[in-house]
Amino acid sequence: MKISVKSFTSPKGYVPLTFLIVLLFLPLFLPTYFLHVMITMLFFAFVGEAWNIIGGYAGQLSLGNAAFFGLGAYGAVLLTHYYNISPWIGGILIGGAAAIVLSLITGLACFRLSGPYFAISTLAIGEVMRLFFLNQRKITFGAEGVTVPYKGNSLLYLQFLSKAPYYYIALALMLLGMYITWKIEKSRLGHYLVAINQNQDAAEAVGVNSVRAKQIALSVSAFLTAIGGTFYAQYIYFIDPDFVFGLGLSIEFALIAIVGGVGTVMGPVIGSFLLRPAMEFTNAFLGATYMGVHLIVYGGLLIAVVMFKPEGLIGWMGGLYEWFLELLSGKEN
Amino acid sequence: MFDITTLTQAIVSGILMGAIYSLVSLGLTIIFGVVRIVNFAHGEFLMIGMYATYFLWARARIDPLIAILITGPLLFLIGAGIYKSLLRRVAAASDFSKIFLTVGISLVLQNIALLIFTANYWSVKTSYEKMVLSLWGISISYPRLIGFLGAVILSFLISLFLFRTDLGKAMRAVAQNREVAMLMGINPDRVYIIAVGLGSAVAGMTGTIIMPYFYVFPLVGVDFIVMCFAVAITGGLGNIKGTLLCGPIFGIAESLGILFIGADSGMIVTFLILILVLIFRPSGLLGEGRL
């Protein structure tokens, strides 16, 4: 991608740049609650990008990515709790490695399975992880969950007293997710994944090692999702198996990518930036009496997208964005 | 430590529960066999059946055994309605659409239930709920026994329907070869509606049967859907005989798991068997079926 100063003078260049600058300065003036919403928006965009790599590009519909998420979360918290190991190592390195190993096992066992069978098998694996962590309460604290040991303000232990550092990390994660997805999309692997998604037999006939391509995609997705789990643990300070290994979370990863635009770089970003605020505000207005209402909205959107616009809202957003750019360049002339 | 009586008790409990699993999975397998859609919302149809049974009992004092005559048609209409309005659009589309449409429906139904009924656990009380049958040292609670009998009778009636009636045969024809069925004058779309309606009705009626000994809450379907997948896939998706066979197998496996490993392990045993089946014989013990 060639970036020159010139390219920022046209709307196509300066609009994204402006967005980015606004994003960078938001923590300075946004109240805490809204900052929290932003953090969840950025964070879910990141884990949505992770799901998108295996679910969107490769077309392998995983309903069990929470398995990887939970490994990152528990890796971070338990290793700090027992051995005082920093979550950078406990969560990202060790939890991430565990996630990759799990992804290798999953791939070995499940890539031969077609559509619904693959989805169900990943669902089963996610649930097995959840039940296992529930069951082994001596080590994992079971259903009670476990709290992140308090370390104050510490980069080493990935804990901060204010929201701003979390915000910037979440922003960096989202940009990382977007970057990795973009790189994959443009590479040979990306082309292979799309080919496999559309016609695996034809792809193999022209030399594509589909098992290896899918495995790489799943392992990348697993590792990134585990990083997401570590971040989540360090941000919320409390994890339990029913949430971090939960089917609801797995579905939400997929939902964000699908509603936004499956198999595109911007899709999960759009999905997250739409769904998370919708959820927060639904919950805020309808309050605690009607918990779960936002999920009705989620489910409804999923149904609507699948039925009427399977390629996701990016179709409209793209058009809207083009129109906006036209408007700006028109204004200048 | 585990004498023959305890073992037999576990196996008997497993068979009693297994018939229930067979029945509810039958609904899933019928829908897949005819329409080739894996209904991720199947557990929610069971849940609706349970709630309907609860309210028929709580408001109108209708005994669950009679309520079945209402919940069956009710769920049939709901299932058929969902097919006509939503599923029909994706019946010929990609796996992606089929999977996530039913996942979306599941989400919506679960949370509407949560919204309307709250997260509380409700149950019905029957005149026979405390009665226990004692046979050779084994005790069987009446509700479970009646549930078992109900499941067996319903499974039998449905098999009769599918294999002996014209409509049932039409369904199987469409499941086996849609084009030829059309040439024979069968309207596949109508058959699809009936298949989804029937599958949903089966799930709903199962809900009614188990109300006397199960609590209903918005997420009760989630536990059952996993078992449905396990039973239906192990038997062979779309394979009626396979599904009927595997219900008791999983019931017994779950029972024995609880007996030998521990209280929480029922689900884990189920999952592990499912994962093993998916790895080594994804088409199921008796093979994928066309009813």
Add this chain to the structure above:
Amino acid sequence: MVFRIVIWERKLGGGSSLLLEVQNLSKRFGGLQAVNDLVFAAEEREILGLIGPNGAGKTTVFNLITGVYPPDSGAIRFQGKNIAGLKPYQTCINGICRTFQIAQPFREMTALKNVMTGAFLRTADVEEAKRKAEEVLDFVALGGKKDILAKELTAIDQRRLEVARALATDPRLLLLDETMAGLNSKECDEAVSLINKIRDKGITLIMVEHVVRVIMSLSKRIIVLDYGTKIAEGKAEDIRSNENVIKAYLGEEYRRAIRQ
């Protein structure tokens, strides 16, 4: 050009070599013996015809050679190396590529991207793959349609696309499965000239065909299968009048009718 007539049993050194040797190849599906003790060879730069009535096992032979399923018994030697049991992507890496009877393009991709998928076998660089793909598309006369989605191409163009995609993998052996089916006279001639162009590039071809006049003109050597067994092999003229071949295609009555 001089065409060699090759009867492979008599081939011993000198001249072009055997690119592909199939020895005692057998495959059974349940009760059906799809391929029965098949023996044949293809030599470099020839266009070998493979014909036979429907269900004779021709596509199965392609599937066995490319590794879609492993043979029950027998050997498949490509450039001297036994490739039986390799997976399809591996046989492609080795230099064998095939087209499908019903074209299988990547429907939601452009023609260019379709062919790039093939080109990526020999290079990981996107730009290089793109250039190669454009070259190949021009070669098959689809250059002008490179940015059209595969699903919007005509059936004939989809077949051409399939050939282009296979060519992009730089095969030494190309297996064409009924490329001529349903083509009119003009399209047939275009296809024939394309196939000759491919052969002129040094690629060996084995073609399964039903369109008899085409295969008779393109291939100097033809193998005939029936019920998985080779029932004839030889020059086009000889095959045409071979009694067993006629019986296989048209039945016993016709054979008797011809005799009279």
